[in-house]
Amino acid sequence: MAQDRPTASELLAAIADLLRDEVTPVLDKAEPRLGFQMRVAVNSLAILEREARLGPVADARERERLVKLLGREAALDELNRELADQLRAGARDERDAALMAHLEATVADKIAIANPKWK
Amino acid sequence: MTVHMPAEAETVATALARAAGRHFGVAATVEGLRRESGGASRQTWSFDAIAGGSRHELVLRRDPPSQREASGPDRPATALDRATEFRVLAAAHKAGVRAPEVLFELTSEDGLGDGFVMRRVGGIAIARKLLRDAPYETARGKIASQLGEILARIHATDPATLPPLVTRDAAGSVASLRRGIDVLDRALPVFELALTWLDRRKPAAPAHPVLVHGDYRTGNYLADESGVTAILDWEGAHLGDPVEDLGWVCVKSWRFGAVDKPAGGFGSRDQLWAAYERAGGGKVDPARAHWWEVFGTVRWGIICHQQAWRHLSGAVKSMELASIGRRAVETEVDLLQLLKETA
Numbered sequence: 001m002a003q004d005r006p007t008a009s010e011l012l013a014a015i016a017d018l019l020r021d022e023v024t025p026v027l028d029k030a031e032p033r034l035g036f037q038m039r040v041a042v043n044s045l046a047i048l049e050r051e052a053r054l055g056p057v058a059d060a061r062e063r064e065r066l067v068k069l070l071g072r073e074a075a076l077d078e079l080n081r082e083l084a085d086q087l088r089a090g091a092r093d094e095r096d097a098a099l100m101a102h103l104e105a106t107v108a109d110k111i112a113i114a115n116p117k118w119k
Numbered sequence: 120m121t122v123h124m125p126a127e128a129e130t131v132a133t134a135l136a137r138a139a140g141r142h143f144g145v146a147a148t149v150e151g152l153r154r155e156s157g158g159a160s161r162q163t164w165s166f167d168a169i170a171g172g173s174r175h176e177l178v179l180r181r182d183p184p185s186q187r188e189a190s191g192p193d194r195p196a197t198a199l200d201r202a203t204e205f206r207v208l209a210a211a212h213k214a215g216v217r218a219p220e221v222l223f224e225l226t227s228e229d230g231l232g233d234g235f236v237m238r239r240v241g242g243i244a245i246a247r248k249l250l251r252d253a254p255y256e257t258a259r260g261k262i263a264s265q266l267g268e269i270l271a272r273i274h275a276t277d278p279a280t281l282p283p284l285v286t287r288d289a290a291g292s293v294a295s296l297r298r299g300i301d302v303l304d305r306a307l308p309v310f311e312l313a314l315t316w317l318d319r320r321k322p323a324a325p326a327h328p329v330l331v332h333g334d335y336r337t338g339n340y341l342a343d344e345s346g347v348t349a350i351l352d353w354e355g356a357h358l359g360d361p362v363e364d365l366g367w368v369c370v371k372s373w374r375f376g377a378v379d380k381p382a383g384g385f386g387s388r389d390q391l392w393a394a395y396e397r398a399g400g401g402k403v404d405p406a407r408a409h410w411w412e413v414f415g416t417v418r419w420g421i422i423c424h425q426q427a428w429r430h431l432s433g434a435v436k437s438m439e440l441a442s443i444g445r446r447a448v449e450t451e452v453d454l455l456q457l458l459k460e461t462a
Contacts, residue, residue: 040438088297094316
């Protein structure tokens with residue numbers, strides 16, 4: 001059952017705005033240590049806002065690529081474990097173009113959520 | 120001492136006055152005691168000791184008793200205890216390294232846990248300010264070279280003057296990161312890819328292992344308007360490949376946004392290496408330096424997971440540590456870039 005508006009992303013953005021614009025300046029004056037912690041929290045809320053918006057599609061695409069790469073159906077975590085095992089054993093490496101395309105796409109989707117400004 | 124001083128500070132001040140009196144050989148008082156940083160398990164305090172009419176600007180570094188965090192995946196058994204750190208700092212300072220001068224150790228009668236006292240050095244460690252604020256404009260032009268020079272001194276420390284330290288080579292370091300992933304019990308394909316790449320290209324262990332700082336990077340040294348004043352955070356010190364430190368200081372995460380300046384955010388690799396060689400460090404092999412930079416990037420990525428694990432495992436409750444877990448992907452971006460550059 002769909003929830004009513006605001007969506008998770010909209011609600012998280014509203015909370016982050018309040019904490020950043022109104023609460024942090026007050027904390028910075030009263031208790032700088034908590035002001036710093038609040039900045040970390042606001043940053044994490046921004047990550048969650050992007051994750052709520054972009055995460056489901058990113059996960060689905062990642063699983064789809066892994067199914068193609070590994071040639072079998074399974075849950076995302078199980079497929080990633082199989083890939084990690086292959087990479088540790090050296091059964092695949094950086095010369096494998098399909099592997100590298102998958103990793104590039106996965107990491108691009110992850111950084112777009114965790115820290116889009118990273119370069 | 121003011122009546123408003125919190126109980127912990129009051130205990131520390133009383134014990135420090137006694138310890139300082141013991142060291143200076145005259146009754147001492149403590150002024151301006153202030154907690155600088157650190158978690159519950161590793162603390163830094165600054166204070167002045169007044170002894171025999173002289174004022175001594177000092178710093179206490181200690182692990183409080185009974186606050187020791189259960190050893191976790193991020194606390195390798197090889198991290199130095201305070202007594203060993205004291206002896207490494209003493210040896211490095213004597214060898215002419217810009218490191219704080221250590222004065223005396225705490226004893227069990229002090230009741231402050233394990234720790235030692237050193238002279239306070241001016242400067243700040245905050246990368247963001249050093250990289251961007253106006254007062255450090257001149258320093259910014261010097262720091263890359265200074266980091267190279269100081270590192271050559273560290274590596275030239277006579278091993279005979281050091282306490283027993285573990286020796287780590289490239290092979291052992293790769294194995295240790297893989298064990299780190301196993302403890303986390305997570306599937307981390309990009310790190311596995313990079314570790315296999317590293318494993319296949321391991322440089323030979325140096326014939327003569329040297330004192331390696333182990334965490335030589337922007338954020339772990341003090342600098343003022345004239346540049347670097349003191350190298351801090353020696354608890355990762357060990358014997359090994361000198362190029363390990365040269366690779367670590369260039370890891371992109373330590374550029375704090377100044378991505379086009381690999382040497383800690385302040386200069387080029389060539390500047391760093393030239394200064395290192397001029398100051399008596401060995402000739403830097405670019406391939407070996409690249410290997411250690413890739414290694415350092417994986418290492419920081421796994422440390423991010425381990426920091427988050429300290430919270431997730433229940434060892435400490437910390438939103439700040441938890442959030443570091445989401446920084447690991449930054450190193451995945453960097454690793455794919457580094458491996459592409461090599462291809």
